[in-house]
Amino acid sequence: MKSLTWRPSVLAAFVVAECLLLQLQTPAQAELMLPSIFGDSMVVQRDEPVHVWGWTEPGQEVRVQLGDRAASGKANGEGRFDVSVPALPAGGPYELTVKADETKTFTDVLVGEVWICSGQSNMAWSVRSANDPDLESLSANYPEIRLISVPQVGTQEPQRDFKGQWAEATPETVKDFSAVGYFFGRQLHQTLDVPIGLIDNAWGGSAAEAWVPRDVLEADGKYESMLAGWDNRMAKYDYDALLEAWKEKQKAWVEKGRKGIAPRRPRDDSAGNHRPANIYNGVLLPTIGYTMRGVIWYQGESNAGRAYEYRDLFPLMIQTWRDQWGQGDFPFYWVQLADFRSEVDEPTDSSWAELREAQTMTMSRLPNTGEAVILNLGESADIHPKNKQDVAKRLARWALAKDYGYDLPYRSPTYRDAEFDGNKAIVRFDHVGAGLDTFDVNEAIGFTLAGEDQKFVRANAKIVSKDTVEVTAEGITNPVAVRYAWADNPVCNVQSKEGLPMTPFRSDDWPGITQPKE
Known part of the structure; x- marks a missing residue:
């Protein structure tokens, strides 16, 4: 260091x-x-x-x-x-x-x-x-x-x-x-x-x-829209008025016997954790x-x-x-x-x-x-x-x-590359430690395959060597893309033998749902 x-x-x-x-x-x-x-x-x-x-x-x-x-x-x-x-x-x-x-x-x-x-x-x-x-x-x-x-x-x-x-x-x-x-x-x-x-x-x-x-975001050039949005919002923002309106609602709620849900105190977005x-x-x-x-x-x-x-x-x-x-x-x-x-x-x-x-x-x-x-x-x-x-x-x-020189496993297995051979995807990984393994059951769970239509289906996978997984899927005869653990809450179980979970990945670069529209 x-x-x-x-x-x-x-x-x-x-x-x-x-x-x-x-x-x-x-x-x-x-x-x-x-x-x-x-x-x-x-x-x-x-x-x-x-x-x-x-x-x-x-x-x-x-x-x-x-x-x-x-x-x-x-x-x-x-x-x-x-x-x-x-x-x-x-x-x-x-x-x-x-x-x-x-x-x-x-x-x-x-x-x-x-x-x-x-x-x-x-x-x-x-x-x-x-x-x-x-x-x-x-x-x-x-x-x-x-x-x-x-x-x-x-x-x-x-x-x-x-x-x-x-x-x-x-x-x-x-x-x-x-x-x-x-x-x-x-x-x-x-x-x-x-x-x-x-x-x-x-x-x-x-x-x-x-x-x-702020000056770093401005100088970068990629965040002009974000900054302009905040500037426009803050130019019209009146937290004191919001607070006074809440006090009136709170007062009315109390006068009516505190029935129902109490009015929620507004947050001051000008001093908040997103600005x-x-x-x-x-x-x-x-x-x-x-x-x-x-x-x-x-x-x-x-x-x-x-x-x-x-x-x-x-x-x-x-x-x-x-x-x-x-x-x-x-x-x-x-x-x-x-x-x-x-x-x-x-x-x-x-x-x-x-x-x-x-x-x-x-x-x-x-x-x-x-x-x-x-x-x-x-x-x-x-x-x-x-x-x-x-x-x-x-x-x-x-x-x-x-940082401290200990000989310990520390990095999860990561995607290296994929080769598509007939109906199979042969996927290789780096940082596998003593080798790839599965948790709970022997089957490697969490892989999906897609053809040219870009529609993914659940796939069957098996570990075929220390750093390689073979993936196939019913109905996919010519796969062109493979993914692993690609979900909010993926069902998956591949790890290194040392117990470090495999890093989620995709072999494709198809547009995602958070990619900004042109």
Whole structure:
């Protein structure tokens, strides 16, 4: 992993953002301030220069010391300082001291591995709502796992801080923390035996475009229609009027004896989790620059209806975060959408399958990325499957294998190519581990075939070698396309012998239902 280099271009982006913070202008007698991501009981990243920033008098000399490592810098014309303390190995506790015209000291600081836990509701889903919450919380005595959560603030105005504080992982603190995040961090802690810091900034229901700055979306050129739609909507949007109308309805409902369903309080969409750039400005920006190892991400449900757009939007989001952080191509691992909704009798188009495809494509678009396939962990009637333990383990496999040097199976089998020979499709796969296998029954379930008419039917499949499956279907004499697990809630059972489910795929590139019309 590349060392932290705080590039001038990245600093310039922060300066521009902070010029917009009229509500946070530097007072005449500027006090020394650091964002809440710095606090007692925090974990800072091992083996990397530790970036520390804050605000004081313009031109003020600032000295930062962590353990026996120290560095100095000077506040710029807006009063912001950026100092990188030389790297330390895992350990602690230490004190982090920041000295300008006054001094701030943070205690009980550990040095270890820091990961950001991000996405929408399935990442936000708490330990108390996951499987076995009583047992999980009872055993959560990990003083070297530290947790911090970023509140949900949606705004078009860049923010430089948030309200939050670090806490040890205890039976009480883990209950409301991200289940996937906590279980992921616990696996790393138990394996690596180093302190773990987890930053949870997930926001349920959030759309990917809300995590990207407005100027990046504008510059890309693919999102003009999206941005114009939001601009037109917001120009006519009057949340106060909606709120007053709701109050009148609420009053009438009470006067009539509270019969029937109570009027629903309106949401303020201008500050919501779908508006482009809202979450980037209010949630992510205050933490950008905090030295860390990488990101785990669980999101996509809110973008499934625009899966083709996600092919570009998701990589753009990841690359933007990397550019803004100035830490090179840090690890970014995500959870592919689980199985959800009703099973169907006949093959059909699927927006969720197309979103999964877009997620998988991102691995070939960007380096140091990875996907945890969880098609066997979903629940048809619940978009929030409770088995977050196994989700976290599949993410942890990626990190342990790719970032920490463990010889572990971590990647699901993926489609390589297909050869059509008579009435057969011969399909070959990469990343099969010890070989392809099936779960529950010997028959390989989940494949479909189509001829030139592009109509798919359920197919028969059998594993014929370590990395090859032979597929046929009644009535299809000249197949030209093969798919696997192509449904919202596919019935499928192929995996590696190590138990990692096969990645859904299609050999064709026929237009999908989320592909924009010309």
